[in-house]
Amino acid sequence: MIAGLKKIWPPLLLAPMAGLTHSALRTSILSFGGIGLLSTEMLAAARLPAENVRLSPYLVRTPEESPLSYQLLLSSEHNIPKVFAALHRFNADAIDLNLGCPAPVVRRAGGGSSLMEDPERVRKIVQCARRNTALPLTAKIRLGETLDSQKLRDFCLMLAGEGIDMLTVHARLRAEPFARRPRWEWIAKVKEWIDIPVVANGSIDSVSSARACIEESGADGIMIGRAAAVTPWIFADIAREIYKLPLPTVKISLPSLYQNFTRALVERFQPERRLGRLKEFTHYFAKNYFFGHHLAAKVQASLTMEDAWVRAVEFFGENDSDGTSGLVASFAAFVRGEEGG
Numbered sequence: 001m002i003a004g005l006k007k008i009w010p011p012l013l014l015a016p017m018a019g020l021t022h023s024a025l026r027t028s029i030l031s032f033g034g035i036g037l038l039s040t041e042m043l044a045a046a047r048l049p050a051e052n053v054r055l056s057p058y059l060v061r062t063p064e065e066s067p068l069s070y071q072l073l074l075s076s077e078h079n080i081p082k083v084f085a086a087l088h089r090f091n092a093d094a095i096d097l098n099l100g101c102p103a104p105v106v107r108r109a110g111g112g113s114s115l116m117e118d119p120e121r122v123r124k125i126v127q128c129a130r131r132n133t134a135l136p137l138t139a140k141i142r143l144g145e146t147l148d149s150q151k152l153r154d155f156c157l158m159l160a161g162e163g164i165d166m167l168t169v170h171a172r173l174r175a176e177p178f179a180r181r182p183r184w185e186w187i188a189k190v191k192e193w194i195d196i197p198v199v200a201n202g203s204i205d206s207v208s209s210a211r212a213c214i215e216e217s218g219a220d221g222i223m224i225g226r227a228a229a230v231t232p233w234i235f236a237d238i239a240r241e242i243y244k245l246p247l248p249t250v251k252i253s254l255p256s257l258y259q260n261f262t263r264a265l266v267e268r269f270q271p272e273r274r275l276g277r278l279k280e281f282t283h284y285f286a287k288n289y290f291f292g293h294h295l296a297a298k299v300q301a302s303l304t305m306e307d308a309w310v311r312a313v314e315f316f317g318e319n320d321s322d323g324t325s326g327l328v329a330s331f332a333a334f335v336r337g338e339e340g341g
């Protein structure tokens with residue numbers, strides 16, 4: 001898949017997810033391979049120029065995390081030159097505009113999905129963005145407020161006409177919950193309307209659902225969100241099975257994966273930024289286990305990283321066939337030392 005002269009291969013993309021799509025999850029995914037484009041979580045545009053890349057939990061990144069798309073939350077073209085200059089300094093590989101977030105707090109500030117109700121404002125944003133970067137410029141949308149082909153078509157054509165290089169469609173209406181089946185058939189419509197690459201998103205959580213989505217939508221690529229936090233190896237599985245990448249099948253050890261994730265949080269994030277991220281990840285990762293809600297609850301109730309780690313090890317000992325044998329014995333002490341305890 002080619003977006004703005006950059007090749008994305010395999011056409012498998014990590015979805016931006018607030019609190020989840022950060023350096024630790026990205027390196028976990030990279031350890032298995034199969035990812036074509038990584039992402040940050042949504043970034044408040046106004047704050048970016050002043051952020052410290054080494055300390056900011058939103059921006060911290062290791063050199064291997066590439067190609068990496070930075071997703072912007074903005075409500076107007078105001079400040080775009082400064083914000084984009086910052087993104088160029090951060091070595092962004094692509095810039096994505098968030099036009100789909102349904103969160104009330106984001107909408108009240110004039111961002112996310114509220115922008116789909118104001119196409120002329122979005123036109124100005126995209127025109128200004130296009131003038132300020134030669135990087136691939138992409139956008140992510142939902143289907144809108146109601147199912148309205150004409151309105152959605154005009155919006156997508158406007159985006160493509162103003163220079164958006166690739167469009168991701170989360171196939172749900174603004175107010176639809178994740179429990180609702182995604183409308184992949186609407187992605188097929190978008191694909192017919194515009195001639196830039198279209199990426200399908202929504203409830204892809206296995207090789208078979210990836211295959212079904214590609215068949216139904218005809219999309220050029222797929223983007224995966226929640227399932228990436230449950231099974232960070234999902235991109236490798238899809239790349240191997242659908243795109244025939246010669247990736248080795250590796251035996252997954254969930255306790256080791258969790259340890260590596262925890263280590264990345266401890267090594268790369270400021271102490272006060274670690275535990276919240278571990279809890280958020282564990283909420284999804286725990287779904288690998290039949291009794292995973294116990295793991296999620298134990299970590300959720302922890303007051304320190306060390307606490308969380310000790311409780312997780314206890315859980316692995318009781319619920320994982322790998323047990324704790326592959327874990328570093330002194331890891332709790334390492335976590336404690338780094339917490340300054």
Ligand SMILES: Cc1cc2nc3c(=O)[nH]c(=O)nc-3n(C[C@H](O)[C@H](O)[C@H](O)COP(=O)(O)O)c2cc1C
Pocket residue numbers: 015016017018019020041042071098100101140170201202203204223224225226227
């Ligand atoms: C915890 C969480 C945070 C999210 N944050 C963002 C975000 O920052 N930007 C965005 O465009 N979408 C965000 N989303 C939506 C996802 O990118 C994606 O569109 C959605 O989860 C559907 O894909 P999935 O079924 O593969 O998870 C978020 C979703 C979740 C679950």
